[in-house]
Amino acid sequence: MAKIHTPIPNLKLNDGTSMPMLAYGTGTAWYKKGDESVIDNALVEGIKTAINLGYTHLDGAEVYKTEPELGIAIKESGVPREKLYVVTKVIVNISDIENALKTSLKKLQLDYVDLYLIHAPFFAKSDEELQCTWATMEALQKSGLAKSIGVSNYLPQHLEAVLKTAKVTPACNQIEFHPYLQHPALLDFHKKHGIATTAYGPLTAATKAKPGPADDFLAALSKKYAVSEGEISLRWCIDQDIVAITTSSKEQRLSDYLRAATFKLTPAEIKQLNELGQQKHFRGFWQDKFDKDDRS
Ligand SMILES: NC(=O)c1ccc[n+]([C@@H]2O[C@H](COP(=O)([O-])OP(=O)(O)OC[C@H]3O[C@@H](n4cnc5c(N)ncnc54)[C@H](O)[C@@H]3O)[C@@H](O)[C@H]2O)c1
Ligand SMILES: OCCc1c[nH]c2ccccc12
Secondary structure (H helix, E strand, O other), rough: OOOOOOOOOEEEOOOOOOEEEEEEEEEOOOOOOOOOOOOOOOHHHHHHHHHOOOOOOOOOHHOOOOOHHHHEEEHHHOOOHHHOOOOOEEEOOOHHHHHHHHHHHHHHOOOEEEEEEEHHHHHHOOOOHHHHHHHHHHHEEEEEEEEEEEEOOOOOHHHHHHHHHHOOOEEEEEEEEEEEEEEEEHHHHHHOOEEEEEEEEOOOHHOOOOOOOOOOHHHHHHHHHOOOHHHHHHHHHOOOOOOOEEEEHHHHHHHHHHHHHHHOOOOHHHHHHHHHHOOOOOOOHHHOOOOHHHOO
């Protein structure tokens, strides 16, 4: 398949590193329920396809059980390590993060990850627990095993607790983000503290949250730019300085998503999509963990 050569833009993080703004995720289409030691060859080929198409930002997590496949695919891709941006997350072994990261690195066959994330704040019963865990992340960054450190699924109250004692501000917060879950207060908090926003579930308004108030406008934009509604959704993130993490097991879709690097929405179009999106609330992940007030 022909490669699209428009480069994926980078976002500069608060620690001076750069993150590619379109990422390939291994957590959803590929969710592995079975034995982690049994290699899913289709997934290995899927990751290699993504890398070959030009994806360099690869999103994993210990809980996805996909780190062994990421490791094999990275090695077999032949792409130099330093050209890739590899992310993994900790949640299962949060009580021993140092060993959790060392185990993840072994599975990934890597010496370091570009970004290590606390997968969610729900393990903590107190602010002190959030703060101590973050201090461990800071030590890991110092050791060089993780170039950048960040969090995922944190709300303003979790970030506030962490920042009270942090020496290093989280580089990013990976959250569910799409027109029907825009988190204006959380995004303001991120901006104020220089925390990058990375979006999972970016296609939601164009896929699983249909029908919705943004449908007609997404269809009109899709016609105007001659791309799919999913690609409009990805560009809507990028145009707001938000990194989009998407995925597919289909090569054609992965290739098409890269068209999000080839056009720009106008400020008026972004504003209209924001306003239409605010007319509906939809959360696809972790519904049981978030209060109703996560609309703010
Ligand atoms: N930190 C977290 O808690 C968390 C939670 C969820 C996901 N993630 C990460 O983000 C990645 C992407 O998440 P996502 O899968 O929700 O992202 P997404 O919204 O981009 O959805 C991708 C899914 O939509 C499907 N899709 C694409 N086009 C479609 C169409 N036209 N019709 C129907 N379905 C279509 C794809 O096949 C794929 O399964 C995951 O793989 C994982 O790495 C992280
Ligand atoms: O990243 C959060 C979504 C997700 C995919 N697979 C999982 C397994 C356990 C917990 C969360 C997830």
